[in-house]
Amino acid sequence: LLSLAAAAEAVSEHPLAKAIMEKAGKRPLEKLEKFENLSGMGIRAALSGGRKLLVGNRRLMEEAGIACGSFEGDIQRLSSAGQPPVLLALNGELRGVIAIADGIRPSSAKAIANLKDMGIKVYLLTGDRRETAEAIGKAVEADEVIAEVLPEDKANVIKNLQQRGEIVMMVGDGINDAPALTQADIGAAIGAGSDIAIESGDLVLMRSDL
16 A cells, blocks of 8 residues: 555655655555646546556545545544544545654744744644644644645635735745745745745745744
């Protein structure tokens, strides 16, 4: 199952995809006959023999009508622990869940504390499940957590804050963050992030350190 997940994630630049690729190591990967990158959800792919593969989040499975069944408890447990679960389905059946520990840099909590000391409100804006986002938000003491946001809606969240009179800086590193980086008054891209995010930012943090 890990090899199948890695075969799909090889076409993605998402940090979770990179983690799966690293774990798969030098395992032989099946060739994808076709694939589709579904923004904010995951990968849909076709393998040899007509097999259909889905690798991604809970929303991807729900839209495909795939029940989580006996994996439901694992998904809830991992999400609540701040470990985004990656789900894998083959031919319309959920076959496994991959746990990824999305580690928090020690410097992040300090950076957020410094911002709050300056009177700046800190939001955690993410497409992750609410349970995962709340766990991470609590660990870094963010003021507010906005979770389960589709990539195309991130920019709308920024726009709504601006319409309330807020001046907004957005920090992001992925392709999904590009519209929000452009919408923000100041877009700060992470240097180790995607090229599209870097091009969309007003400034670039050269180190992956807030």
